[in-house]
Amino acid sequence: MMDPTSWMTIYPEIVLLVMACVIALVDLTVKSPRRTATYVLSLLTLAGVAWLNASYASADQTLYGWGRLVVSDPLGHWLKCFAALAVLVTLVYARPYAADRDMLRGGELFSLSLFALLGMDFMISGQNFLVIYLGLELLTLSSYALVALRRDHTPATEAAMKYFVLGAMASGFLLYGMSMLYGATGSLQLDEVLQAIASGQIKHQVLVFGLVFIVAGLAFKIGAVPFHMWIPDVYQGAPTAATLLIGGAPKLAAFAIIVRLLVEGLMPLAIDWQQMLSLLAIASLLIGNLAAIAQTNLKRMLAFSTIAQMGFVLLGFVAGVVNGQTTLAANAYSSAMFYVVGYVLTTLASFGIIMLLARQGFESEEISDLAGLNQRSPLYAGVMAICLFSLAGIPPMVGFYAKLAVLQSLVASGQGFYIGLAIFAVLMSLIGAFYYLRVVKVMYFDEPVTATTVSAPLDVRAVLSVNGLLVLVLGIVPGALMALCAQAVKSMLAL
Amino acid sequence: MGLLSLAIWTPIAFGVILLALGRDEQARAVRWLALIGALVSFLVTLPLLQGFDNSTAAMQFVEKSSWIERFNVNYHLGVDGISFWFVLLTAFINVIVVIAGWEVIERKVNQYMAAFLILSGLMIGVFCALDGILFYVFFEATLIPIYLIIGIWGGPNKIYAAFKFFLYTLMGSLLTLIALVYLYTASNGSFDILSWHKLPLAGNVQTLLFFAFFAAFAVKVPMWPVHTWLPDVHVEAPTGGSAVLAAIMLKLGAYGFLRFSMPIAPDAAREWGTLMIVLSLVAVVYVGLVAMVQQDMKKLVAYSSVAHMGFVTLGFFIFNPLGVSGGLVQMIAHGFVSGAMFLSIGVLYDRVHSREIASYGGVVNTMPKFAAFALLFAMANCGLPGTAGFVGEWMVILGAVQHNFWIGALAATALIFGAAYTLWMFKRVYLGPVTNNDVRELTDINGREFLMLALLAIAVLYMGLFPKPFTDVMDVSVAELLKHVALSKLPQ
Numbered sequence: 001m002m003d004p005t006s007w008m009t010i011y012p013e014i015v016l017l018v019m020a021c022v023i024a025l026v027d028l029t030v031k032s033p034r035r036t037a038t039y040v041l042s043l044l045t046l047a048g049v050a051w052l053n054a055s056y057a058s059a060d061q062t063l064y065g066w067g068r069l070v071v072s073d074p075l076g077h078w079l080k081c082f083a084a085l086a087v088l089v090t091l092v093y094a095r096p097y098a099a100d101r102d103m104l105r106g107g108e109l110f111s112l113s114l115f116a117l118l119g120m121d122f123m124i125s126g127q128n129f130l131v132i133y134l135g136l137e138l139l140t141l142s143s144y145a146l147v148a149l150r151r152d153h154t155p156a157t158e159a160a161m162k163y164f165v166l167g168a169m170a171s172g173f174l175l176y177g178m179s180m181l182y183g184a185t186g187s188l189q190l191d192e193v194l195q196a197i198a199s200g201q202i203k204h205q206v207l208v209f210g211l212v213f214i215v216a217g218l219a220f221k222i223g224a225v226p227f228h229m230w231i232p233d234v235y236q237g238a239p240t241a242a243t244l245l246i247g248g249a250p251k252l253a254a255f256a257i258i259v260r261l262l263v264e265g266l267m268p269l270a271i272d273w274q275q276m277l278s279l280l281a282i283a284s285l286l287i288g289n290l291a292a293i294a295q296t297n298l299k300r301m302l303a304f305s306t307i308a309q310m311g312f313v314l315l316g317f318v319a320g321v322v323n324g325q326t327t328l329a330a331n332a333y334s335s336a337m338f339y340v341v342g343y344v345l346t347t348l349a350s351f352g353i354i355m356l357l358a359r360q361g362f363e364s365e366e367i368s369d370l371a372g373l374n375q376r377s378p379l380y381a382g383v384m385a386i387c388l389f390s391l392a393g394i395p396p397m398v399g400f401y402a403k404l405a406v407l408q409s410l411v412a413s414g415q416g417f418y419i420g421l422a423i424f425a426v427l428m429s430l431i432g433a434f435y436y437l438r439v440v441k442v443m444y445f446d447e448p449v450t451a452t453t454v455s456a457p458l459d460v461r462a463v464l465s466v467n468g469l470l471v472l473v474l475g476i477v478p479g480a481l482m483a484l485c486a487q488a489v490k491s492m493l494a495l
Numbered sequence: 496m497g498l499l500s501l502a503i504w505t506p507i508a509f510g511v512i513l514l515a516l517g518r519d520e521q522a523r524a525v526r527w528l529a530l531i532g533a534l535v536s537f538l539v540t541l542p543l544l545q546g547f548d549n550s551t552a553a554m555q556f557v558e559k560s561s562w563i564e565r566f567n568v569n570y571h572l573g574v575d576g577i578s579f580w581f582v583l584l585t586a587f588i589n590v591i592v593v594i595a596g597w598e599v600i601e602r603k604v605n606q607y608m609a610a611f612l613i614l615s616g617l618m619i620g621v622f623c624a625l626d627g628i629l630f631y632v633f634f635e636a637t638l639i640p641i642y643l644i645i646g647i648w649g650g651p652n653k654i655y656a657a658f659k660f661f662l663y664t665l666m667g668s669l670l671t672l673i674a675l676v677y678l679y680t681a682s683n684g685s686f687d688i689l690s691w692h693k694l695p696l697a698g699n700v701q702t703l704l705f706f707a708f709f710a711a712f713a714v715k716v717p718m719w720p721v722h723t724w725l726p727d728v729h730v731e732a733p734t735g736g737s738a739v740l741a742a743i744m745l746k747l748g749a750y751g752f753l754r755f756s757m758p759i760a761p762d763a764a765r766e767w768g769t770l771m772i773v774l775s776l777v778a779v780v781y782v783g784l785v786a787m788v789q790q791d792m793k794k795l796v797a798y799s800s801v802a803h804m805g806f807v808t809l810g811f812f813i814f815n816p817l818g819v820s821g822g823l824v825q826m827i828a829h830g831f832v833s834g835a836m837f838l839s840i841g842v843l844y845d846r847v848h849s850r851e852i853a854s855y856g857g858v859v860n861t862m863p864k865f866a867a868f869a870l871l872f873a874m875a876n877c878g879l880p881g882t883a884g885f886v887g888e889w890m891v892i893l894g895a896v897q898h899n900f901w902i903g904a905l906a907a908t909a910l911i912f913g914a915a916y917t918l919w920m921f922k923r924v925y926l927g928p929v930t931n932n933d934v935r936e937l938t939d940i941n942g943r944e945f946l947m948l949a950l951l952a953i954a955v956l957y958m959g960l961f962p963k964p965f966t967d968v969m970d971v972s973v974a975e976l977l978k979h980v981a982l983s984k985l986p987q
Contacts, residue, residue, distance in 0.1 A: 378606070389639060395632040404628070404676070408566065411676045426669040433665055437642070437658060445646040445654055479563040486565050
């Protein structure tokens with residue numbers, strides 16, 4: 001058990017855990033109101049973890065550790081690398097915002113974020129129901145606390161309560177599904193579950209019964225309709241910094257557990273879960289896009305847009321297995337991965353702008369608060385516009401290629417139903433274009449209500465510019481990231 | 496870097512520089528930089544004129560390198576006789592609109608100029624792209640600058656117009672995207688447009704593809720009955736925006752028919768050709784009549800654009816060389832003429848701030864030089880021999896008569912309607928005694944406006960008197976296209 005390989009597989013997580021504890025301790029001695037030392041240490045840790053994961057991923061080998069409890073494969077390491085970077089970027093945007101809102105009295109923002117990332121990392125690399133579940137709980141418990149970090153703010157407290165109650169229920173679903181499958185197959189190990197199901201000796205009804213609960217739990221976590229109710233309330237109520245911590249990096253982890261549980265563990269049931277995911281995707285695209293039109297609160301609108309975007313991600317999972325053939329699987333799942341990565345990148349920048357525009361005692365979260373932003377600051381208006389066009393799927397932003405890849409995976413199946421789904425999806429993104437454009441309209445065509453100039457610390461300005469530019473640049477040269485996703489998924493499926 | 500890449504990326508690079516450095520405090524410098532950018536962008540397209548070989552239908556100035564390996568998408572550029580002139584036309588019109596916006600635009604000058612420069616680069620990209628995804632990226636990306644142009648610098652109802660334009664065209668092109676992805680799958684993983692031309696496809700598939708392409712291109716042209724966005728958008732757009740829309744953007748749709756619909760789904764194109772002819776004739780006749788009753792000059796010219804573009808699609812779908820070349824010539828001519836018409840209206844609008852025909856009368860008395868230009872463009876718009884407007888319409892009518900006498904006869908009535916609404920407008924705005932104080936206080940065009948109108952006037956006359964260089968370039972490519980369309984692609 002204690003062989004060096006096992007240690008190697010979780011080396012980045014060990015570093016992260018140690019540093020998270022160190023940072024929590026160091027923070028006790030920090031006197032500065034902006035927590036500069038804690039902040040810098042956290043960023044260094046995250047950058048280091050991202051770098052570690054990237055170098056592991058480039059090694060392109062798959063190792064199992066701790067008796068196959070965890071895996072170290074390119075897919076996992078790339079996702080962990082992106083998640084670390086996403087948390088890093090989130091913290092850069094969050095610090096001035098949090099400092100203005102009395103959320104930096106202690107360093108919890110930083111240490112909780114690091115623990116949340118640790119949770120994500122175990123979700124991403126878990127190969128065992130319990131490891132995945134524990135990772136998920138570590139992530140969500142940290143998130144509950146992060147949402148509630150602004151204690152004296154009623155909406156935030158309310159959001160935290162809602163999030164906690166519904167989140168706990170979702171975890172319950174997931175755990176119940178896992179226990180059903182454990183009962184049926186006699187194992188918590190994904191590979192053993194897979195073999196047991198593939199042997200064909202287990203009653204199909206029992207498996208599908210467990211599967212339904214697992215899918216429902218997953219749908220809760222990514223916020224697919226009809227399990228989406230918490231998303232708008234939590235996105236809107238939580239302090240924007242916490243919203244971004246929930247809505248950014250964890251989407252990568254959510255993608256990963258869908259891959260681990262459904263693809264690596266339950267591939268023989270693909271016909272069943274593809275149907276379920278198709279329905280979830282259709283409902284999410286429909287409800288998410290339609291409800292977003294009616295919103296006047298920007299955070300709430302982006303919450304509904306997230307629901308719709310997650311519908312698109314799910315579409316990437318529905319056409320992997322066609323007529324019992326898995327030849328299209330790598331293509332389909334890598335399109336979903338590319339979609340998630342592009343989505344997270346875009347979300348970071350758009351919420352970054354919302355935090356940047358918020359000032360002491362003023363939340364800039366109504367759509368009308370963005371009025372005339374182009375006249376106040378062409379740069380930030382430009383970044384936001386790039387993000388919105390990307391979410392709408394207009395080329396040459398990264399969001400277009402994400403949609404293209406998913407649509408291609410549907411059409412490639414050659415089945416009428418999937419082609420119909422693709423047409424449905426593009427029509428829904430036409431509706432999506434409307435409400436994204438409306439925000440662009442407010443920024444560019446309306447007159448500003450306040451003349452205050454937008455100012456931001458140098459670190460925020462630099463990171464935000466790079467972030468926005470990346471959304472555009474990855475759209476002009478998307479090849480490398482696409483190849484990376486394809487390679488990572490292929491090596492995962494090869495086993 | 497190849498010539499076509501230069502033509503595409505030079506204006507975009509200048510646009511980005513303007514966005515990054517421009518400030519309203521240095522509006523003068525911004526304008527000059529924009530003009531230099533537009534001129535350089537036009538100059539880099541001139542070597543194409545020398546290097547183009549009229550005797551082959553093959554793609555020329557081809558550039559090809561891998562872009563997105565995973566989907567086998569290539570950065571693949573090239574022009575043939577069909578697309579060649581549009582590269583130059585786009586770059587030329589770009590210079591004109593930069594001059595047209597010179598002192599008229601005072602707010603966010605750098606963004607205005609940058610939007611037009613970037614737009615022109617993207618549109619050249621559409622005409623040069625030989626890869627489905629590359630084409631689609633350029634085609635869709637044009638929506639962003641034009642949306643901002645209409646929305647920021649447009650008229651009172653600009654927001655409605657901007658949304659209508661964006662969503663209308665997006666709806667069409669999203670279906671095309673599905674068609675592109677389908678073709679990718681059907682061709683075993685290729686987005687190469689030229690290889691799609693050779694791909695055998697079953698009849699019902701061709702029909703579906705044809706209508707998926709139709710959704711995008713018909714909206715863009717715009718064909719009747721999906722033309723309703725055009726008058727709204729033209730009325731609200733700033734002068735430069737209207738000029739670019741009419742001169743170039745509508746051509747993206749017509750070009751799409753020649754590059755996608757007809758060669759990729761030839762059997763469907765022939766089968767549904769009659770429908771296309773009918774829609775085109777409705778545009779020519781009915782929309783021509785609609786134009787006649789307009790009170791707003793910009794609306795009138797917008798409807799006349801729909802009617803003229805009806806000629807273009809009519810020419811394409813009668814499937815003979817005269818028709819298709821005529822349609823192409825009409826596209827180029829309409830680029831000059833409609834651009835000029837909108838700019839002339841802009842000249843008046845800048846002074847009086849009204850587009851109503853009724854606000855004017857007797858302009859010739861106070862602006863004689865301007866009225867002379869306006870008369871020339873009006874004549875070109877109704878297709879007077881010797882102007883650019885004549886050549887294309889005459890070729891299409893001739894082609895239509897060869898195809899079916901009655902179609903030709905119906906199309907020819909458009910010449911009458913065209914003359915009626917254009918000349919009637921000219922009479923009401925320019926001729927007669929001075930009707931009100933606004934007109935009395937008008938000052939004639941200044942050097943900048945003279946330059947811009949004179950450049951267009953030269954183009955209109957040159958093309959009217961010497962159409963041969965234009966048709967020579969397209970002949971071989973058009974013949975090749977028609978030969979290809981005549982062959983069935985149904986699997987044996």
